[in-house]
Amino acid sequence: MRRTTLATALLAGIALANATSNATATCHLIATAISDESALFWPLSIGYAQDNLHWATSSSALSACSVEPGTAQDVGTILQILGSTQTPFAVKGGGHATNPGFSSTSGVQIAMSRFSDVTYNSAAQTVDYGTxxxxxxxxxALEPFGVNIIGGRVSGVGVGGFSLGGGYSWLTNQHGLTVDNVVAFEIVLPNGQVTEVTRQSDADLFFSVLGGYNNFGIVTRITAKAYPQGQVWGGLRVILDIGDNWDAFNNATVKFQAEVTDPKAQILPSFNTLVGAPVATIIMFYDGPTPPAGIFDDFLAIPAVDSDISTRSFLSLVQSSPIASTTRAVFNTVSLMTLSPALMKAIVNETQFWTAKLALASANFISYDVEPFLTSLFTHGSIQATAYPPTRAQGLLPLNIYYAWGLELDDAFMQDAIRQSAAHLKAVAIAEGQDIADAPVYGNYAVLGTSVEDVFGDSLPRMRVTKQRVDPNNVMALAGGWKV
Known part of the structure; x- marks a missing residue:
């Protein structure tokens, strides 16, 4: 038995060494082929460290080299070399993916950091932004112009995977998801071709990329609709689990989701355990300097140990809730139709149960984020306009579960725990009558191992036909992610 184990380990080591050697050879090819506007970095350099760094260290890997393309043409050159040598690679935008291997690799790490321009086109009322x-x-960049686009709700989230995966925003109740507001994008196809895509120029590719991530090439620039943006009201409140505070918090959340129909008003309630201490937080948002009377009163009446609520810029509100860098982390999700007192209680119970159990596995942060959008949130896009959501027949509320921990040896345990928790909460929602047994899940929250059928559903046939057309040699399968 021991000989078999040693032999297996030896063969695995040889395979890894060969793969590393091949990737290194590919790095040398790329270094000689790219222009001066791009750069390639080797291990131990600062550029290499930055290019491989992820928000969650469990999502980082040691690549053979990293490359920062500076032009779309160089992206095409790199893709052609990777395809011809069959070298594994990864594409990193903001580095916020929590699934290992989705934007990291032991092969060639592509970092998109040089695609950083943000340009407001006042005549067209659109914004071009790099990925x-x-x-x-x-x-x-947009604040001086008094405009905004549909993007992330907290500080530090990358635009690439967010924009190509769906994109839930503080402005979603008014204007839909990020994918609903994209009017064009520049993509580098696996054959090296740089092309501008609109719904009119290539309806199938436009549909497939918006929600379909990196299955079809590398997107370098996105053009999205711009909307007027003035001051907003809101911020973060922190509430301890003392007395009936959390019962009041639950009741206020259920009431808000059931009764508040003003599309300018949103909340992001969360149940957390930070280093063993239970705490609830809520980010309140109103798209205007002063909310109508009464909308947020139930939350404001609950005693808080910290409160940062004011009239402020949109950027200030987003940065009032930074996503701090962490050690190791995993997300998972459940798609819900509505919130009920029983479901909210179940979420609190899950927080408490897993706090106790995961304390033995180096857990340092546990979070259950409830996202009560209006159920009309999918009506801003036309039917089957984008790969995600694969159905717009009903609005879905994405519950986000987030665990963080310290030790690599606990990785499998933590991932298994978050799968169990999501499955339990889904069962609770189904038992109370929610029709979510086959509901699609949000890929940016879904844990590793989730099936692509669960993410893309009925969009898959159209995506696969498009994939075969633009990537017949399956070059993009050399990179990680939700592969169709």
């Missing part, structure tokens, strides 16, 4: 930045950069 290598975070939403803070976009909001900061």
């Amino acid at each position: 290598g930045i975070v939403w803070d950069d976009v909001y900061s």
